[in-house]
Amino acid sequence: MDILFSSVKELIVLAEETGKPISEIMIEQEMQITKRTREQVVAQMERNLQVMEEAVEKGLRGVHSTSGLTGGDAVLLQNYMKTGKSLSGDLLLDAVSKAVATNEVNAAMGMICATPTAGAAGIVPGTLFAVKDKLNPTREQMINFLFTSGAFGFVVANNASISGAAGGCQAETGSAASMAAAAIVEMAGG
Template sequence: MFQTVEELVKEANSQNLPLSEVMIQTEIETTGKNRAEIIEKMSSQLTVMEKAVQRGLHEEIKSRSGLSGGDARLLKHYIEHNESLSGSVVLDAVSKAMATNEVNAAMGTICATPTAGSAGVVPGVLFGLQPKLNPTRDQMIAFLFTAGAFGFVVANNASISGAAGGCQAEVGSATGMAAAAAVEMAGGTAEQSAHAMAIALGNLLGLICDPVAGLVEAPCVKRNAIGASSALVAADLALAGIKSVIPCDEVIDAMYRVGRMMPTALRETALGGLADTKTGRALKERIFGINAKRSVPKE
């Protein structure tokens, strides 16, 4: 059983297994379930993700507050009718990430990866790469196990909660997970996956959690968009042989410590950042009424 990325990579290399397989073996060991059950469960998570993406891209989605919905479709239309600046693979991934988060904000069904607020990045990257890499369903399931393996290390050694560690812990973690899994799917090595995660998470260190009106909508949907694009860039850097100067486990530890230093106002309390702007405050008033009071939750 691995507790660090270093151990995860070592296990994969010593047994000559892909990272996804190490995660599957660990799951069998800790839960006592058999392989078929575990694969079946991940397959059903994949189906949920796929449905959310399709809903967000093809249905009219609007949240209760009206703060989010419809942007994934706008982007899809733009990709189909324009020569975009950043290219179709990146924007396809971005539109699918946003689709997921818009469905989430509108009380649709999603699969938290690792949380609901950051649920767009991993499926966005996975389904964004699908037309290019033509993965089999088994390879797509493997992608989720690899992403899960890296998220598992982050969750147990740092945090995946915005209230505890800011958005770096949610979208930052999701971006690292997606980058590492994209490397494996593209045929990269276990070390390259670790570098992709380190680069991706390292670039999002310090990202605060500042949801407007306290809702998982703005800027969350767009943070997932940027997460998906960053994940692809980090994966490409790692596949090019570029290494993170700081090893992955140390980046994860840095994320944890940055989260500890982060003031409460910047950790999901909606008391700082974009939430505490003139427009952010006005939106909160509009949604919750003028009696809406500031709150400082105790940790």
């Protein structure tokens, strides 16, 4: 197995030397590691994107856990945004509501993508679908968003911890936030 990068520094150097976006470097690394074709790798990420879309949509319609202890907060956040009284701005609240929607689907035993873990699963799709209306990405750019976030998740998982049990909740949510931030930068042209 030929790994192209194992650190952010190596990833940045590769991007600069090749002139390729981070998403493309991650696709190539995934092809090398899994021995799958580009088409197979991209098709898998398309399926992941679809699962994320469905989780966000379902959560925004309102779901509750089997225990009844969680659920409905994503809807409450969306309704609060409509009041026009938010201090943080609609983009931030939209990302939070969509992240919460995904996590509520998870708590209700629905299908989600662990990005990088189930506990932090809402952050990457929450940010993606919040910036979608602002940046108007193509479907390919949305898939690339996930590859870029995956590249940063790959580095964290192989050099630190994404486990809440081992590193605390910040290991999960912190890594997911860095993954999403990197992907937003690429999608916005950085």
